[in-house]
Amino acid sequence: MAEVAEIDVKELERLDGSRAELWAQNTWRPLFARLRAEEPVSYCPESFFGPYWSVAKYEDIIAIEDDPATFSSSWEHGGIVIFDMHDTNVQLRMFIAMDDPEHNAQRKTIAPAVTPSEIAKLTGPLRERTGKLLDELPVGEEFDWVHTVSIPLTTAMLATLFDFPWEDRHKLPIWSDWAAKIDIGPDPVLNAEREKHVFEMAAYFKKLFNERKALPPQPNLLSIMAHSEAMSDLDDQRFMGNIALLVVGGNDTTRNSMSGLVERINLFPDAWAKVKADPAKLAAGAATETIRLQTPIAHMRRTATRDVEFRGKQIRKGDKVVMWYNSGNRDEDVFPDGDRWDPERENTRRHLSFGYGIHRCLGARLAELQLATLISEMAKRGMTPRIVGEPERLPSCFTSGFEHIPVIMERDDG
Ligand code: HEM
Structure with a gap:
C-alpha cells in the first residue's frame, strides 16, 4: 500500500498545470479535475517556472486571497504571476x-473612474461602436474573429478610457501582449524584445501623462493619475508597472472573453438559441458564464511570508503559491456540471475570474458590460459565428485565450 501511495504522490508531483502545451492544446481540464479530487493543494517540485504550490479548489483559493498578510502579492517577492518578475x-x-x-492608496485613485455611474456614460457609444462593427462584418465568408472583432472592440474601449490618440490605438494590443508574455520565461532574447515594447509603452504614456498634468483635470485614467496624490509622482518602474496593469487589465482579458464567447456558442448551440430569443433577459448571464468558463487570467500567484500549514501541507516562507482560477471555476462543489455554458446558471456570479478580496478586479463591471453588449447586439441581429477551422490558442498558463479563431458569420435571416 505504502508503495502505491508513494507512486501516486510522485505522479501527482508531475501534474504541472503550468506547462505551455496544456494551454496551447486546450488539454488542461483532466489534470485540474484530478488535482481537485486527489490533491487540491499540491507541490510541484520542478517546472519551467521553478517549484510552486498549486491550489485547485474554490474555497481554498478564497482562503489564500483572504489572508494577504501570509500570502503576499508584492513584486518584492516576485509578483503575482508564476514567473518571477524580479528576474x-x-x-x-x-x-x-x-x-x-501602498496598494490601497493607488487602487483608491483608480476606483472612481470605474464606478457604475462612470461606466453608464460609456454605454451608448459602446453599443453604437459594437453594432457598427457587427454590421460591417463579412457574411458567408471566412474571417478571423480575434483580429476582426475581439481586438478592435477592446482596443477602442481602452483608448476611450485613457483618451489615447485614436490613430495610434493599434499600438495598445501590441504593448499589452508583450507586457503579459510570461511564457517566454528567462529567455534573454525574448526578454530584450519584451523590454523594448514595455519601455516604448512607458515612454509614450509618460509624454501623454506630462501633457495631462499641465492641463486641468479631465475624466480619463491618465489625467486622474496625474492629478492624484498617490499616483502623480511615481518612480519609473511604478509608472511603467501601473500603465501595464491598466493596459493588460483592460485589453487581453476582455479580448479573450469575447473570443471565448464564440467557442461557447459553437459548443452549446441550444443555449445560444435561447439567448438569441431573449437577449434582454439572458445577455448578462451569458456574459458572466463566458467569463467564468474562459477564465482569461488562469492564475494569480502569491508568495508565503512565513512558514504556514495550509490544508495539512507545510508551505515554507518564500514558496510560490499559485491559485488556479480556471480550476476553482469548475469546482464540482460550487458549479455542478461546471464545463457547461449555462446563461441561466443561478450562481455564475460567484466565479473567480475577477479574483477575490482586496485585489478583486476593478474593471469587472466594464468587462461584463462590453461582453453583454456584444452578445445582445449579435442576438438582435440573429448572428451566429460558426467556427470553421481549428482555433489557435495562446501557449500561456496566465492569459488563457486565442490568437486566431476562423469563423463564418451566419444570420438567421439569410
Ligand atoms: C474579463 C475581463 C477581466 C478579467 C478576467 C480580469 C481579471 C482580473 C484579476 C484576476 C485580477 C486580480 C484579482 C486578485 O488578485 O484577486 C484583476 C485585477 C485588476 N483588474 Fe481586471 N480583469 C478584467 C478586466 C479588467 C478591465 C477592463 C480593467 C480596467 C479597465 C481591469 C483592471 C484591473 C485592475 C486595475 C486590477 C488591480 C486591482 C487591485 O490590485 O486592487 N480589469 N483583474
Whole structure:
C-alpha cells in the first residue's frame, strides 16, 4: 500500500498545470479535475517556472486571497504571476503586485473612474461602436474573429478610457501582449524584445501623462493619475508597472472573453438559441458564464511570508503559491456540471475570474458590460459565428485565450 501511495504522490508531483502545451492544446481540464479530487493543494517540485504550490479548489483559493498578510502579492517577492518578475528589468511594480497600504492608496485613485455611474456614460457609444462593427462584418465568408472583432472592440474601449490618440490605438494590443508574455520565461532574447515594447509603452504614456498634468483635470485614467496624490509622482518602474496593469487589465482579458464567447456558442448551440430569443433577459448571464468558463487570467500567484500549514501541507516562507482560477471555476462543489455554458446558471456570479478580496478586479463591471453588449447586439441581429477551422490558442498558463479563431458569420435571416 505504502508503495502505491508513494507512486501516486510522485505522479501527482508531475501534474504541472503550468506547462505551455496544456494551454496551447486546450488539454488542461483532466489534470485540474484530478488535482481537485486527489490533491487540491499540491507541490510541484520542478517546472519551467521553478517549484510552486498549486491550489485547485474554490474555497481554498478564497482562503489564500483572504489572508494577504501570509500570502503576499508584492513584486518584492516576485509578483503575482508564476514567473518571477524580479528576474528581469521589467519588474512591473504595479499596485496589483503590492500589499497594503501602498496598494490601497493607488487602487483608491483608480476606483472612481470605474464606478457604475462612470461606466453608464460609456454605454451608448459602446453599443453604437459594437453594432457598427457587427454590421460591417463579412457574411458567408471566412474571417478571423480575434483580429476582426475581439481586438478592435477592446482596443477602442481602452483608448476611450485613457483618451489615447485614436490613430495610434493599434499600438495598445501590441504593448499589452508583450507586457503579459510570461511564457517566454528567462529567455534573454525574448526578454530584450519584451523590454523594448514595455519601455516604448512607458515612454509614450509618460509624454501623454506630462501633457495631462499641465492641463486641468479631465475624466480619463491618465489625467486622474496625474492629478492624484498617490499616483502623480511615481518612480519609473511604478509608472511603467501601473500603465501595464491598466493596459493588460483592460485589453487581453476582455479580448479573450469575447473570443471565448464564440467557442461557447459553437459548443452549446441550444443555449445560444435561447439567448438569441431573449437577449434582454439572458445577455448578462451569458456574459458572466463566458467569463467564468474562459477564465482569461488562469492564475494569480502569491508568495508565503512565513512558514504556514495550509490544508495539512507545510508551505515554507518564500514558496510560490499559485491559485488556479480556471480550476476553482469548475469546482464540482460550487458549479455542478461546471464545463457547461449555462446563461441561466443561478450562481455564475460567484466565479473567480475577477479574483477575490482586496485585489478583486476593478474593471469587472466594464468587462461584463462590453461582453453583454456584444452578445445582445449579435442576438438582435440573429448572428451566429460558426467556427470553421481549428482555433489557435495562446501557449500561456496566465492569459488563457486565442490568437486566431476562423469563423463564418451566419444570420438567421439569410
Ligand atoms: C474579463 C475581463 C477581466 C478579467 C478576467 C480580469 C481579471 C482580473 C484579476 C484576476 C485580477 C486580480 C484579482 C486578485 O488578485 O484577486 C484583476 C485585477 C485588476 N483588474 Fe481586471 N480583469 C478584467 C478586466 C479588467 C478591465 C477592463 C480593467 C480596467 C479597465 C481591469 C483592471 C484591473 C485592475 C486595475 C486590477 C488591480 C486591482 C487591485 O490590485 O486592487 N480589469 N483583474
